[in-house]
Amino acid sequence: MSIRVRYAPSPTGLQHIGGLRTALFNYLLAKSSGGSFILRIEDTDRERFDERSLQDIYDTFRWFGIQWDEGPDVGGPFGPYVQSERVTRYQEFALQLMGSGFAYEAFDSADDLREAREDGKQGYDPVFRDMPESEKQRYRDQGVQPVIRFRTPDEGTTVFEDAVLGRVKRKNRDIVTDPVLLKSDGFPTYHLAVVVDDHHMEISHVLRGQEWVPTTGLHVLLYEALGWEPPTFCHLPMVLGKDGQKLSKRHGATSVVEFRNAGYLPEAVMNYLSRLGWSYDDSREFFSRNDLETLFDVAKLSKSPAVFDYRKLDWFNGSYIREKSDAEIHDLILPFLLREGLISDPPETGQQSTIRTAVPLIKERMRVLSDAPDLLRFVLADISEWNVDELVPKKTPAADVPWYLERAKELIRDADAVPDEVLEERFRATATELGVKLGNLLMPLRVAVTGSTASPPLFGAIRLLGIETSIARVDACITLLNNST
RNA sequence: GUCACCUUCGUCUAGUGGUUAGGACACCGGGUUUUCAUCCCGGCAACGGGGGUUCAAUUCCCCCAGGUGAUGCCA
Numbered sequence: 370m371s372i373r374v375r376y377a378p379s380p381t382g383l384q385h386i387g388g389l390r391t392a393l394f395n396y397l398l399a400k401s402s403g404g405s406f407i408l409r410i411e412d413t414d415r416e417r418f419d420e421r422s423l424q425d426i427y428d429t430f431r432w433f434g435i436q437w438d439e440g441p442d443v444g445g446p447f448g449p450y451v452q453s454e455r456v457t458r459y460q461e462f463a464l465q466l467m468g469s470g471f472a473y474e475a476f477d478s479a480d481d482l483r484e485a486r487e488d489g490k491q492g493y494d495p496v497f498r499d500m501p502e503s504e505k506q507r508y509r510d511q512g513v514q515p516v517i518r519f520r521t522p523d524e525g526t527t528v529f530e531d532a533v534l535g536r537v538k539r540k541n542r543d544i545v546t547d548p549v550l551l552k553s554d555g556f557p558t559y560h561l562a563v564v565v566d567d568h569h570m571e572i573s574h575v576l577r578g579q580e581w582v583p584t585t586g587l588h589v590l591l592y593e594a595l596g597w598e599p600p601t602f603c604h605l606p607m608v609l610g611k612d613g614q615k616l617s618k619r620h621g622a623t624s625v626v627e628f629r630n631a632g633y634l635p636e637a638v639m640n641y642l643s644r645l646g647w648s649y650d651d652s653r654e655f656f657s658r659n660d661l662e663t664l665f666d667v668a669k670l671s672k673s674p675a676v677f678d679y680r681k682l683d684w685f686n687g688s689y690i691r692e693k694s695d696a697e698i699h700d701l702i703l704p705f706l707l708r709e710g711l712i713s714d715p716p717e718t719g720q721q722s723t724i725r726t727a728v729p730l731i732k733e734r735m736r737v738l739s740d741a742p743d744l745l746r747f748v749l750a751d752i753s754e755w756n757v758d759e760l761v762p763k764k765t766p767a768a769d770v771p772w773y774l775e776r777a778k779e780l781i782r783d784a785d786a787v788p789d790e791v792l793e794e795r796f797r798a799t800a801t802e803l804g805v806k807l808g809n810l811l812m813p814l815r816v817a818v819t820g821s822t823a824s825p826p827l828f829g830a831i832r833l834l835g836i837e838t839s840i841a842r843v844d845a846c847i848t849l850l851n852n853s854t
Numbered sequence: 855g856u857c858a859c860c861u862u863c864g865u866c867u868a869g870u871g872g873u874u875a876g877g878a879c880a881c882c883g884g885g886u887u888u889u890c891a892u893c894c895c896g897g898c899a900a901c902g903g904g905g906g907u908u909c910a911a912u913u914c915c916c917c918c919a920g921g922u923g924a925u926g927c928c929a
Contacts, residue, residue, distance in 0.1 A: 377929090378929090379928080379929050381928080381929075411929070413928095413929085414927095414928055414929070416928090417928070417929085475927095477927085479926095479927055482926080482927075483926080483927095486925095486926070489855095491855070491856075491925075492856090492925075493926095516927055518927095534859070534860090537858080537859080538858095539857080539858070540857085543856075543857050543858080543925095544857090545924080545925060545926090546925095548926085548927095549926080549927050550927095551927085552927040553927060554927080556927085558926090558927070558928085558929090559928075559929050563929090578923095579858095579859065579860085579922085579923070580922090580923055580924070580929095581923095581924090581929095582858060582859060582923075582924080583857070583858055583859085583923070583924035583925075584924070584925095586858090604859085606860080607860095607922070607923075609921095609922080611864095611865085613921060613922075614922085615922080615923085641866095644866060644867075644878090645866070646866095647867095648866085648867055648868065649868095650868070650877090651867080651868035651869070651876055651877055652868080652876075652877045652878080653877085653878095654866095654877080654878055654879090671867080672859080672860060672861090673859095673860050673861060674859095674860070674861095674921085674922065674923095675865090675866065675867090676864095676865055676866075677865095677866095678865050678866065678879065678880080680865085680879065680880060681865075681866065681878080681879040681880080682879095683879090684878090684879055684880085685879090687891095687892090691892075731891095732892090733891055733892040733893090734890070734891045734892080735891090736891095789888095793888070796888075797888095807888060808888065808889075810888090811888045811889075812888085812889065814888095815888075815889060816889095819889095821889090821890090822889060822890080823889055823890035823891080824889065824890070825889095825890085825891090826887095826888075826889085826890095827888060827889075828888085
Protein backbone atom coordinates (compact mmCIF):
# COMPACT_ATOMS: atom_id res chain seq x y z
CA MET A 370 0.00 0.00 0.00
CA SER A 371 1.26 3.40 -0.91
CA ILE A 372 2.50 5.80 1.75
CA ARG A 373 0.23 8.72 2.56
CA VAL A 374 1.30 11.43 4.98
CA ARG A 375 -0.14 14.75 5.98
CA TYR A 376 0.82 18.03 7.53
CA ALA A 377 -2.05 19.39 9.56
CA PRO A 378 -1.42 22.92 10.77
CA SER A 379 -3.82 24.89 12.82
CA PRO A 380 -4.38 28.45 11.59
CA THR A 381 -4.01 30.13 14.94
CA GLY A 382 -0.77 32.01 14.35
CA LEU A 383 2.10 32.42 11.94
CA GLN A 384 3.76 29.25 10.71
CA HIS A 385 6.49 28.24 13.11
CA ILE A 386 9.89 27.16 11.86
CA GLY A 387 9.47 23.94 13.82
CA GLY A 388 6.19 23.27 12.07
CA LEU A 389 7.88 23.83 8.76
CA ARG A 390 10.38 21.14 9.66
CA THR A 391 7.56 18.74 10.49
CA ALA A 392 5.96 19.56 7.15
CA LEU A 393 9.27 19.04 5.38
CA PHE A 394 9.83 15.62 6.86
CA ASN A 395 6.32 14.56 5.93
CA TYR A 396 6.83 15.84 2.42
CA LEU A 397 10.17 14.09 2.13
CA LEU A 398 8.79 10.79 3.30
CA ALA A 399 6.09 11.05 0.65
CA LYS A 400 8.55 11.97 -2.10
CA SER A 401 11.20 9.44 -1.20
CA SER A 402 8.64 6.66 -1.17
CA GLY A 403 6.57 7.71 -4.12
CA GLY A 404 3.65 8.40 -1.80
CA SER A 405 1.32 11.34 -1.33
CA PHE A 406 1.64 14.44 0.80
CA ILE A 407 -1.58 15.95 2.04
CA LEU A 408 -2.31 19.33 3.57
CA ARG A 409 -5.16 19.44 6.02
CA ILE A 410 -6.28 22.53 7.86
CA GLU A 411 -7.17 21.86 11.48
CA ASP A 412 -9.37 24.79 12.30
CA THR A 413 -11.58 23.27 14.96
CA ASP A 414 -10.72 25.93 17.51
CA ARG A 415 -13.14 28.60 16.44
CA GLU A 416 -11.99 31.06 19.06
CA ARG A 417 -8.38 31.11 18.02
CA PHE A 418 -8.97 30.83 14.29
CA ASP A 419 -7.32 33.60 12.31
CA GLU A 420 -7.80 34.23 8.61
CA ARG A 421 -4.32 35.74 8.20
CA SER A 422 -2.74 32.62 9.64
CA LEU A 423 -4.49 30.57 7.02
CA GLN A 424 -3.09 32.77 4.28
CA ASP A 425 0.32 32.57 5.95
CA ILE A 426 0.29 28.80 5.57
CA TYR A 427 -0.11 29.09 1.81
CA ASP A 428 2.39 31.93 1.48
CA THR A 429 4.95 30.09 3.54
CA PHE A 430 4.85 26.92 1.51
CA ARG A 431 4.90 28.72 -1.80
CA TRP A 432 8.06 30.49 -0.67
CA PHE A 433 9.56 27.32 0.77
CA GLY A 434 8.89 25.51 -2.45
CA ILE A 435 7.07 22.37 -1.47
CA GLN A 436 3.75 21.36 -2.88
CA TRP A 437 1.10 18.98 -1.59
CA ASP A 438 -0.69 16.41 -3.68
CA GLU A 439 -4.01 16.89 -1.94
CA GLY A 440 -5.26 19.86 0.01
CA PRO A 441 -7.89 22.55 0.30
CA ASP A 442 -6.73 24.48 -2.75
CA VAL A 443 -5.84 21.55 -5.02
CA GLY A 444 -8.57 19.19 -3.95
CA GLY A 445 -8.30 15.42 -3.91
CA PRO A 446 -10.38 12.31 -3.39
CA PHE A 447 -10.72 12.67 0.38
CA GLY A 448 -11.91 16.24 0.70
CA PRO A 449 -12.84 18.54 2.06
CA TYR A 450 -9.41 19.13 3.56
CA VAL A 451 -10.57 21.73 6.04
CA GLN A 452 -11.88 20.32 9.28
CA SER A 453 -14.50 22.97 9.86
CA GLU A 454 -16.15 21.68 6.68
CA ARG A 455 -16.25 18.14 8.03
CA VAL A 456 -18.02 18.65 11.36
CA THR A 457 -20.99 16.40 10.67
CA ARG A 458 -18.61 13.53 10.11
CA TYR A 459 -17.07 13.97 13.58
CA GLN A 460 -20.49 14.25 15.13
CA GLU A 461 -21.52 10.97 13.56
CA PHE A 462 -18.58 9.15 15.01
CA ALA A 463 -19.00 10.74 18.41
CA LEU A 464 -22.55 9.47 18.38
CA GLN A 465 -21.40 6.08 17.23
CA LEU A 466 -18.97 5.89 20.14
CA MET A 467 -21.74 6.84 22.49
CA GLY A 468 -23.89 4.12 21.06
CA SER A 469 -21.21 1.52 21.56
CA GLY A 470 -20.58 2.66 25.10
CA PHE A 471 -17.15 4.20 24.53
CA ALA A 472 -18.37 7.73 25.06
CA TYR A 473 -20.97 9.61 27.03
CA GLU A 474 -22.47 13.01 27.47
CA ALA A 475 -21.17 15.28 30.20
CA PHE A 476 -22.62 18.52 31.43
CA ASP A 477 -19.76 20.19 33.28
CA SER A 478 -19.58 23.91 32.86
CA ALA A 479 -16.45 25.08 31.09
CA ASP A 480 -15.94 27.75 33.74
CA ASP A 481 -16.05 25.27 36.59
CA LEU A 482 -13.49 23.06 34.89
CA ARG A 483 -11.18 25.97 34.26
CA GLU A 484 -11.45 27.11 37.87
CA ALA A 485 -10.74 23.64 39.15
CA ARG A 486 -7.65 23.50 36.99
CA GLU A 487 -6.46 26.87 38.18
CA ASP A 488 -6.91 25.69 41.75
CA GLY A 489 -4.35 23.03 40.94
CA LYS A 490 -6.78 20.17 40.84
CA GLN A 491 -5.27 17.25 38.94
CA GLY A 492 -7.25 15.40 36.33
CA TYR A 493 -10.92 15.19 35.59
CA ASP A 494 -13.46 13.72 37.96
CA PRO A 495 -15.78 11.77 35.67
CA VAL A 496 -18.99 12.50 37.52
CA PHE A 497 -21.16 12.04 34.47
CA ARG A 498 -19.62 8.79 33.37
CA ASP A 499 -22.25 6.51 34.83
CA MET A 500 -24.95 8.96 35.69
CA PRO A 501 -28.42 7.59 34.98
CA GLU A 502 -30.27 9.03 32.02
CA SER A 503 -32.98 10.39 34.23
CA GLU A 504 -30.51 12.53 36.08
CA LYS A 505 -28.82 13.74 32.89
CA GLN A 506 -32.22 14.76 31.62
CA ARG A 507 -32.39 17.37 34.34
CA TYR A 508 -29.34 19.11 32.83
CA ARG A 509 -30.87 18.96 29.38
CA ASP A 510 -34.05 20.45 30.72
CA GLN A 511 -32.01 23.33 32.06
CA GLY A 512 -30.63 23.88 28.58
CA VAL A 513 -27.05 22.84 29.36
CA GLN A 514 -25.21 21.95 26.16
CA PRO A 515 -23.39 18.67 26.71
CA VAL A 516 -19.97 17.67 25.51
CA ILE A 517 -19.18 14.12 24.52
CA ARG A 518 -16.39 12.52 26.49
CA PHE A 519 -14.43 9.38 25.82
CA ARG A 520 -14.53 6.71 28.49
CA THR A 521 -10.89 5.84 29.13
CA PRO A 522 -10.36 2.37 30.53
CA ASP A 523 -9.14 2.11 34.11
CA GLU A 524 -7.20 -1.03 33.49
CA GLY A 525 -4.90 -2.46 30.87
CA THR A 526 -2.04 -1.05 28.90
CA THR A 527 -1.93 0.55 25.50
CA VAL A 528 1.06 -0.09 23.29
CA PHE A 529 2.10 1.32 19.97
CA GLU A 530 5.10 0.81 17.78
CA ASP A 531 6.77 4.11 16.93
CA ALA A 532 9.03 4.24 13.87
CA VAL A 533 11.46 6.45 15.76
CA LEU A 534 11.00 5.59 19.40
CA GLY A 535 10.29 1.91 19.11
CA ARG A 536 7.72 0.32 21.38
CA VAL A 537 5.93 2.83 23.61
CA LYS A 538 3.80 1.54 26.47
CA ARG A 539 1.37 3.34 28.64
CA LYS A 540 -0.96 2.15 31.35
CA ASN A 541 -4.52 3.08 30.51
CA ARG A 542 -5.09 4.63 33.89
CA ASP A 543 -2.26 7.08 33.13
CA ILE A 544 -4.00 8.24 30.01
CA VAL A 545 -5.90 11.44 30.58
CA THR A 546 -9.26 10.67 32.13
CA ASP A 547 -12.28 10.92 29.87
CA PRO A 548 -11.14 13.63 27.47
CA VAL A 549 -13.66 15.65 25.52
CA LEU A 550 -14.24 14.40 21.99
CA LEU A 551 -16.94 16.76 20.88
CA LYS A 552 -17.15 20.24 22.33
CA SER A 553 -20.39 21.92 23.29
CA ASP A 554 -20.23 24.03 20.13
CA GLY A 555 -20.46 20.84 18.10
CA PHE A 556 -16.83 20.98 16.94
CA PRO A 557 -14.50 18.09 17.63
CA THR A 558 -11.36 18.33 19.70
CA TYR A 559 -8.04 17.48 18.12
CA HIS A 560 -8.16 13.91 19.37
CA LEU A 561 -11.38 12.99 17.62
CA ALA A 562 -10.74 14.98 14.49
CA VAL A 563 -7.23 13.69 13.94
CA VAL A 564 -8.25 10.06 14.31
CA VAL A 565 -11.32 10.34 12.13
CA ASP A 566 -9.52 12.25 9.39
CA ASP A 567 -6.34 10.24 9.38
CA HIS A 568 -8.41 7.13 9.00
CA HIS A 569 -10.67 8.47 6.32
CA MET A 570 -7.86 10.08 4.38
CA GLU A 571 -6.03 6.75 4.57
CA ILE A 572 -2.99 8.26 6.20
CA SER A 573 -0.37 5.54 6.57
CA HIS A 574 2.25 7.41 8.59
CA VAL A 575 1.78 10.11 11.17
CA LEU A 576 4.92 12.22 11.49
CA ARG A 577 4.48 14.81 14.19
CA GLY A 578 6.37 16.40 17.06
CA GLN A 579 7.23 14.46 20.18
CA GLU A 580 4.91 16.62 22.24
CA TRP A 581 2.23 14.25 20.97
CA VAL A 582 3.71 11.12 22.43
CA PRO A 583 1.75 11.32 25.69
CA THR A 584 -1.59 11.53 23.88
CA THR A 585 -0.87 8.87 21.30
CA GLY A 586 -2.12 6.20 23.68
CA LEU A 587 -5.47 7.89 23.67
CA HIS A 588 -5.49 8.02 19.91
CA VAL A 589 -4.77 4.30 19.72
CA LEU A 590 -7.65 3.67 22.10
CA LEU A 591 -9.89 5.69 19.82
CA TYR A 592 -8.82 3.69 16.78
CA GLU A 593 -9.67 0.52 18.68
CA ALA A 594 -13.03 1.83 19.82
CA LEU A 595 -13.87 2.78 16.26
CA GLY A 596 -12.66 -0.57 14.98
CA TRP A 597 -9.93 0.94 12.84
CA GLU A 598 -6.30 0.13 12.25
CA PRO A 599 -3.99 2.86 13.55
CA PRO A 600 -1.37 4.35 11.22
CA THR A 601 2.34 4.04 11.84
CA PHE A 602 3.37 6.72 14.29
CA CYS A 603 6.63 8.50 13.88
CA HIS A 604 7.37 11.09 16.52
CA LEU A 605 9.94 13.66 15.51
CA PRO A 606 12.44 15.07 18.00
CA MET A 607 11.55 18.57 19.11
CA VAL A 608 13.31 21.75 18.13
CA LEU A 609 14.58 23.74 21.08
CA GLY A 610 16.17 27.12 21.70
CA LYS A 611 19.70 27.59 22.94
CA ASP A 612 18.64 27.24 26.58
CA GLY A 613 17.01 23.88 25.96
CA GLN A 614 13.52 25.29 26.23
CA LYS A 615 10.98 25.09 23.46
CA LEU A 616 12.03 27.43 20.65
CA SER A 617 10.31 30.75 21.21
CA LYS A 618 10.41 34.45 20.49
CA ARG A 619 13.16 35.27 22.90
CA HIS A 620 15.57 32.98 21.08
CA GLY A 621 15.15 34.98 17.87
CA ALA A 622 13.05 34.51 14.79
CA THR A 623 10.56 31.66 15.01
CA SER A 624 7.98 32.30 12.35
CA VAL A 625 8.81 31.41 8.81
CA VAL A 626 8.00 34.89 7.49
CA GLU A 627 10.60 36.35 9.80
CA PHE A 628 13.27 34.20 8.23
CA ARG A 629 12.05 35.18 4.83
CA ASN A 630 12.10 38.86 5.72
CA ALA A 631 15.57 38.58 7.17
CA GLY A 632 16.82 37.38 3.82
CA TYR A 633 17.20 33.67 4.25
CA LEU A 634 16.93 31.59 1.11
CA PRO A 635 14.37 28.80 1.11
CA GLU A 636 16.94 26.26 -0.04
CA ALA A 637 19.24 27.17 2.86
CA VAL A 638 16.41 26.95 5.36
CA MET A 639 15.39 23.60 3.93
CA ASN A 640 18.94 22.27 4.04
CA TYR A 641 19.40 23.44 7.62
CA LEU A 642 16.04 22.14 8.77
CA SER A 643 16.76 18.77 7.25
CA ARG A 644 19.77 18.42 9.58
CA LEU A 645 17.63 18.88 12.66
CA GLY A 646 16.88 15.37 13.79
CA TRP A 647 17.88 13.69 10.57
CA SER A 648 21.23 12.73 9.11
CA TYR A 649 22.51 10.91 6.10
CA ASP A 650 26.06 9.86 6.83
CA ASP A 651 29.11 10.98 8.76
CA SER A 652 30.18 13.86 6.56
CA ARG A 653 27.65 15.24 4.14
CA GLU A 654 26.19 18.65 4.95
CA PHE A 655 24.73 19.92 1.70
CA PHE A 656 21.46 18.58 0.39
CA SER A 657 19.37 20.08 -2.34
CA ARG A 658 15.65 19.53 -2.30
CA ASN A 659 16.14 16.93 -4.94
CA ASP A 660 18.78 15.15 -2.85
CA LEU A 661 16.48 15.09 0.13
CA GLU A 662 13.55 13.85 -1.92
CA THR A 663 15.53 10.78 -2.83
CA LEU A 664 17.70 10.24 0.25
CA PHE A 665 15.30 10.90 3.11
CA ASP A 666 14.75 7.88 5.29
CA VAL A 667 12.76 7.58 8.50
CA ALA A 668 15.30 5.10 9.83
CA LYS A 669 17.88 7.90 10.05
CA LEU A 670 15.72 10.08 12.26
CA SER A 671 17.08 10.67 15.75
CA LYS A 672 15.28 10.52 19.06
CA SER A 673 16.83 13.37 20.98
CA PRO A 674 15.79 16.99 20.67
CA ALA A 675 17.80 19.43 18.56
CA VAL A 676 18.83 22.96 19.44
CA PHE A 677 18.21 25.47 16.70
CA ASP A 678 21.55 27.05 15.80
CA TYR A 679 21.05 30.36 14.04
CA ARG A 680 24.75 30.64 13.27
CA LYS A 681 24.85 27.42 11.35
CA LEU A 682 21.81 28.54 9.41
CA ASP A 683 23.74 31.72 8.58
CA TRP A 684 26.62 29.64 7.33
CA PHE A 685 24.33 27.62 5.09
CA ASN A 686 22.69 30.78 3.82
CA GLY A 687 25.99 32.42 2.97
CA SER A 688 27.04 29.32 1.10
CA TYR A 689 23.85 29.23 -0.91
CA ILE A 690 24.11 32.93 -1.70
CA ARG A 691 27.60 32.43 -3.08
CA GLU A 692 26.38 29.62 -5.28
CA LYS A 693 23.76 31.76 -6.94
CA SER A 694 24.38 33.59 -10.18
CA ASP A 695 24.91 37.35 -10.09
CA ALA A 696 21.65 37.85 -11.94
CA GLU A 697 19.75 35.87 -9.33
CA ILE A 698 21.31 37.82 -6.48
CA HIS A 699 20.48 41.03 -8.27
CA ASP A 700 16.79 40.15 -8.33
CA LEU A 701 16.83 38.77 -4.83
CA ILE A 702 18.30 41.84 -3.13
CA LEU A 703 16.09 44.38 -4.89
CA PRO A 704 13.23 44.11 -2.37
CA PHE A 705 15.66 44.57 0.51
CA LEU A 706 17.20 47.68 -1.02
CA LEU A 707 13.74 49.00 -1.69
CA ARG A 708 12.66 48.37 1.86
CA GLU A 709 15.59 50.47 3.09
CA GLY A 710 14.66 53.25 0.74
CA LEU A 711 17.93 52.96 -1.20
CA ILE A 712 16.32 52.55 -4.59
CA SER A 713 13.10 53.66 -6.18
CA ASP A 714 10.24 51.45 -7.20
CA PRO A 715 10.75 50.42 -9.90
CA PRO A 716 14.52 50.95 -9.79
CA GLU A 717 15.93 53.58 -12.13
CA THR A 718 18.13 52.26 -14.90
CA GLY A 719 21.18 53.81 -13.25
CA GLN A 720 20.39 51.99 -10.03
CA GLN A 721 19.81 48.77 -11.93
CA SER A 722 23.22 48.87 -13.56
CA THR A 723 24.92 49.96 -10.36
CA ILE A 724 23.48 46.99 -8.56
CA ARG A 725 24.30 44.67 -11.39
CA THR A 726 27.97 45.57 -11.33
CA ALA A 727 27.98 45.62 -7.53
CA VAL A 728 26.74 42.09 -7.02
CA PRO A 729 30.06 40.35 -7.69
CA LEU A 730 31.68 42.70 -5.20
CA ILE A 731 29.26 42.00 -2.36
CA LYS A 732 28.15 38.43 -2.98
CA GLU A 733 30.80 36.79 -0.86
CA ARG A 734 30.23 39.34 1.87
CA MET A 735 26.57 38.51 2.46
CA ARG A 736 25.23 36.00 4.92
CA VAL A 737 21.64 37.05 4.51
CA LEU A 738 20.06 39.05 1.72
CA SER A 739 19.31 41.84 4.16
CA ASP A 740 23.06 42.45 4.42
CA ALA A 741 22.91 44.01 0.96
CA PRO A 742 21.61 47.45 1.96
CA ASP A 743 24.49 48.12 4.34
CA LEU A 744 27.03 46.87 1.83
CA LEU A 745 25.66 49.09 -0.92
CA ARG A 746 24.59 52.13 1.02
CA PHE A 747 27.80 53.97 0.13
CA VAL A 748 26.97 53.89 -3.55
CA LEU A 749 23.20 54.30 -3.38
CA ALA A 750 23.10 57.14 -0.87
CA ASP A 751 25.14 60.22 -0.05
CA ILE A 752 27.69 60.31 2.71
CA SER A 753 27.65 63.50 4.66
CA GLU A 754 29.68 62.55 7.70
CA TRP A 755 32.93 60.73 8.21
CA ASN A 756 34.50 59.37 11.33
CA VAL A 757 37.83 61.20 11.67
CA ASP A 758 39.31 58.43 13.79
CA GLU A 759 38.67 55.94 11.00
CA LEU A 760 40.11 58.28 8.42
CA VAL A 761 43.44 58.39 10.25
CA PRO A 762 45.28 55.03 10.29
CA LYS A 763 46.90 53.86 13.49
CA LYS A 764 50.37 55.22 14.23
CA THR A 765 49.95 57.84 11.57
CA PRO A 766 50.08 61.60 12.22
CA ALA A 767 46.67 63.02 11.42
CA ALA A 768 48.32 65.95 9.70
CA ASP A 769 49.81 63.64 7.08
CA VAL A 770 46.53 62.13 5.98
CA PRO A 771 45.28 65.03 3.81
CA TRP A 772 48.47 64.74 1.87
CA TYR A 773 47.98 61.00 1.38
CA LEU A 774 44.49 61.63 0.17
CA GLU A 775 45.72 64.23 -2.30
CA ARG A 776 48.15 61.73 -3.74
CA ALA A 777 45.54 58.97 -3.79
CA LYS A 778 43.12 61.26 -5.56
CA GLU A 779 45.54 61.73 -8.42
CA LEU A 780 46.10 58.00 -8.70
CA ILE A 781 42.44 57.14 -9.14
CA ARG A 782 41.60 59.77 -11.75
CA ASP A 783 41.86 57.31 -14.62
CA ALA A 784 40.71 54.26 -12.69
CA ASP A 785 38.06 53.56 -15.30
CA ALA A 786 40.73 52.93 -17.90
CA VAL A 787 43.22 51.10 -15.75
CA PRO A 788 43.01 47.55 -14.39
CA ASP A 789 43.26 46.77 -10.68
CA GLU A 790 46.79 45.40 -10.89
CA VAL A 791 48.18 48.54 -12.46
CA LEU A 792 46.32 50.74 -10.02
CA GLU A 793 47.64 48.71 -7.18
CA GLU A 794 51.16 48.95 -8.51
CA ARG A 795 50.89 52.71 -8.55
CA PHE A 796 49.71 52.75 -4.98
CA ARG A 797 52.57 50.51 -3.95
CA ALA A 798 55.08 52.77 -5.61
CA THR A 799 53.59 55.82 -3.95
CA ALA A 800 53.53 54.12 -0.57
CA THR A 801 57.20 53.29 -0.93
CA GLU A 802 57.96 56.82 -1.95
CA LEU A 803 56.13 58.19 1.08
CA GLY A 804 57.69 55.59 3.31
CA VAL A 805 54.34 54.23 4.54
CA LYS A 806 52.63 50.90 4.33
CA LEU A 807 50.26 50.32 1.45
CA GLY A 808 47.37 50.00 3.85
CA ASN A 809 48.06 53.38 5.36
CA LEU A 810 47.61 54.92 1.97
CA LEU A 811 44.57 52.89 1.01
CA MET A 812 42.64 52.98 4.24
CA PRO A 813 41.99 56.73 4.31
CA LEU A 814 40.89 56.48 0.70
CA ARG A 815 38.62 53.56 1.51
CA VAL A 816 37.00 55.41 4.37
CA ALA A 817 36.63 58.56 2.29
CA VAL A 818 34.97 56.73 -0.59
CA THR A 819 32.87 54.15 1.24
CA GLY A 820 32.49 55.72 4.67
CA SER A 821 33.77 52.59 6.35
CA THR A 822 36.94 50.65 7.13
CA ALA A 823 35.25 47.51 5.86
CA SER A 824 34.11 47.67 2.29
CA PRO A 825 33.99 45.88 -1.02
CA PRO A 826 37.30 45.94 -2.95
CA LEU A 827 38.33 49.57 -3.15
CA PHE A 828 39.02 50.06 -6.82
CA GLY A 829 35.83 48.33 -7.77
CA ALA A 830 33.96 50.46 -5.27
CA ILE A 831 35.44 53.61 -6.78
CA ARG A 832 34.40 52.68 -10.30
CA LEU A 833 30.97 51.74 -9.00
CA LEU A 834 30.55 55.10 -7.34
CA GLY A 835 32.07 57.00 -10.21
CA ILE A 836 35.42 58.77 -10.28
CA GLU A 837 33.89 62.19 -9.90
CA THR A 838 31.86 61.38 -6.84
CA SER A 839 34.75 59.50 -5.34
CA ILE A 840 37.03 62.46 -5.77
CA ALA A 841 34.41 64.77 -4.33
CA ARG A 842 34.28 62.56 -1.23
CA VAL A 843 38.05 62.58 -0.97
CA ASP A 844 38.01 66.36 -1.18
CA ALA A 845 35.35 66.57 1.49
CA CYS A 846 37.51 64.43 3.76
CA ILE A 847 40.59 66.53 3.09
CA THR A 848 38.65 69.60 4.12
CA LEU A 849 37.26 67.83 7.14
CA LEU A 850 40.73 66.80 8.29
CA ASN A 851 42.24 70.20 7.71
CA ASN A 852 39.51 71.81 9.76
CA SER A 853 39.83 69.39 12.63
CA THR A 854 43.58 69.63 13.15
C1' G B 855 2.91 15.96 41.91
C1' U B 856 1.94 12.01 38.24
C1' C B 857 3.05 9.84 33.65
C1' A B 858 5.96 9.61 29.09
C1' C B 859 10.19 10.41 26.16
C1' C B 860 15.32 11.80 25.76
C1' U B 861 20.96 11.92 27.16
C1' U B 862 28.28 11.42 22.08
C1' C B 863 32.56 17.91 21.59
C1' G B 864 29.40 24.73 23.29
C1' U B 865 25.71 23.35 18.95
C1' C B 866 23.98 19.79 14.77
C1' U B 867 25.44 14.90 14.31
C1' A B 868 28.31 9.88 12.56
C1' G B 869 29.62 5.57 14.81
C1' U B 870 31.03 0.35 16.71
C1' G B 871 30.99 -5.29 21.88
C1' G B 872 37.81 -4.16 20.73
C1' U B 873 38.28 2.94 16.57
C1' U B 874 43.91 7.73 17.68
C1' A B 875 35.33 8.08 18.89
C1' G B 876 34.69 10.81 12.55
C1' G B 877 32.44 15.24 10.10
C1' A B 878 30.07 20.20 10.21
C1' C B 879 28.93 25.07 12.67
C1' A B 880 30.99 28.15 16.36
C1' C B 881 35.60 29.38 18.64
C1' C B 882 41.17 29.93 18.59
C1' G B 883 45.77 30.10 15.61
C1' G B 884 48.17 30.47 10.73
C1' G B 885 48.22 31.42 5.29
C1' U B 886 46.18 34.12 0.84
C1' U B 887 44.42 39.30 0.45
C1' U B 888 44.31 46.84 -0.50
C1' U B 889 39.99 46.51 4.42
C1' C B 890 36.04 43.23 5.40
C1' A B 891 34.53 38.80 3.56
C1' U B 892 35.61 34.49 0.76
C1' C B 893 39.10 30.59 0.30
C1' C B 894 43.03 27.18 2.28
C1' C B 895 45.72 24.88 6.47
C1' G B 896 45.98 23.70 11.62
C1' G B 897 44.07 23.48 16.72
C1' C B 898 40.59 23.10 20.90
C1' A B 899 36.62 20.09 22.34
C1' A B 900 32.29 14.72 23.78
C1' C B 901 30.37 9.18 25.02
C1' G B 902 25.77 12.44 32.31
C1' G B 903 26.68 9.24 37.06
C1' G B 904 26.52 4.37 39.43
C1' G B 905 25.90 -0.68 39.10
C1' G B 906 25.86 -5.08 36.31
C1' U B 907 26.61 -8.75 31.64
C1' U B 908 31.35 -9.69 29.16
C1' C B 909 38.06 -11.41 28.11
C1' A B 910 36.41 -6.41 26.56
C1' A B 911 31.69 -1.64 27.08
C1' U B 912 30.44 4.82 24.43
C1' U B 913 27.78 0.51 22.33
C1' C B 914 23.63 -4.55 25.83
C1' C B 915 20.64 -4.54 30.78
C1' C B 916 19.15 -2.06 35.48
C1' C B 917 19.07 2.13 38.76
C1' C B 918 19.86 7.29 39.54
C1' A B 919 20.35 12.26 38.02
C1' G B 920 19.30 15.94 34.62
C1' G B 921 16.43 17.81 30.54
C1' U B 922 12.03 18.18 27.86
C1' G B 923 6.95 17.15 27.15
C1' A B 924 1.87 15.90 28.53
C1' U B 925 -1.50 16.37 32.33
C1' G B 926 -7.42 21.94 28.41
C1' C B 927 -14.58 22.13 25.71
C1' C B 928 -5.70 24.42 22.50
C1' A B 929 -3.53 22.07 18.77
